[in-house]
Amino acid sequence: MASISRSSALQLLTLFLYALGFACSQPFIGVNYGQVADNLPPPLATAKLLKSTSFGNVRLYDADPEIITALAGTGIGIVIGAANGDIPALASDPNSADQWISSHVLPFYPASNITLVTVGNEVLMSNDEGLISHLLPAMQNMQRALTAASLGGKIRVSTVHSMSLLSQSDPPSSGRFNPAHDDMMKKLLQFQRDNGSPLAINPYPFFAYQGDPRPETLAFCLFQPNSGRVDAGTGIKYMNMFDAQVDAVHSALNAMGFKDVEILVSETGWPYNGDPNEMGPSIENAKAYNGNLISHLRSMVGTPLMPGKSVETYIFALYDEDLKPGSASERSFGLFMPDLTMAYDAGLSKSSQTPAAKTPVVTPSPRPTSMGWCVPKVGIPDDQLQAGLNYACGQGIDCSPIQPGGACFEPNTVASHAAYAMNLYFQASGKNPWDCDFSQTATFTLNNPSYNGCMYPGGST
């Protein structure tokens, strides 16, 4: 070593520090670990995989003890969830929350770095008034149980919303929560402010592109060169859809007087594969979205309305979930394959010294410029379709064509009536992509579902 010159020693040191910088896990970048699959690697292999990436956090949809145990000692922040089905008991019986914490948190913490408990998933969109009324009491009991276990302030309590919580989001400065949930949101946000917990929401630029599949929109959604979109309310020019969606949430919080409540992006992502009629899924696009999103978060530039910090963000998803119903894209959001190899390189590896490079603009193959139609996913049970149908027809759209004697009454099935109502609601409510969600039971199609005398509005504009 004596022969090494001072300058090359310095160079080595610089290189070492540089490598160290990239080797750090990022506390604000996480990944969703969904398990609707029958081919996932064992939890310990997954824990090892996560350690090799720059993900600082992982979100579970439940609280699987085997997985929580496998993550012990890794330092990785863990989000665990209580299911919608647990909410009534958590709300009505304080002991139930104590028991939940005793069995899902206390045996593992602090070796396993649990940071957040989500109570329920997209409850406000469920259209189940009983469940909705139980949400806040369940969160309050969960918070009280954590405080009683001396974990208040260490583990936060939140709930997860879909973007359809917003009735308006474009331009971002006009972002507003659906007024139907006003009272509920004010109470929820007051609870979240009092307890320092984040508003968790799922923005998907992918769905925005599906609702407006033009090349310019694709570039805007993928953080690629584009001419930007000026928000007429503020004069701010947005250069990507992620910032626009997150700032719409910020504006909605601000309009309600809660701009100090932190935003957490509990899901966002892009599928690398889909059915032939789906717009957007491809390896190039998934790599561009997730890779550029990670670079954007690492850069700490923030969004125009929240500059200088990165929103805590969980990419959907760690693995494909092969048992999910619906279109092929639903089963193709994974960053890693069951054999632990990368589906594509999104710049996640700790050993990679270069952040994800901006990939060039991908020109999609020519397809009709069309808004498409909103229809139920394949394989959704009738009771869920009925809930979507009831919701859509309860929002002031004209459902007479699916009533007896109407042009769309036949075939007289829940699936057919739900398809008509969901599409009409989507078309009538401004064609926001999240208005074609219905608790994840609906999707877009480019095939006109109209038949005989039954006309589905939408399609070419």
Ligand SMILES: *[C@@H]1O[C@H](CO)[C@@H](O)[C@H](O)[C@H]1NC(C)=O
């Ligand atoms: C737990 O995870 C959070 C979020 O990633 C991180 O900031 C914190 O340092 C972790 N704690 C430990 C003890 O590793």
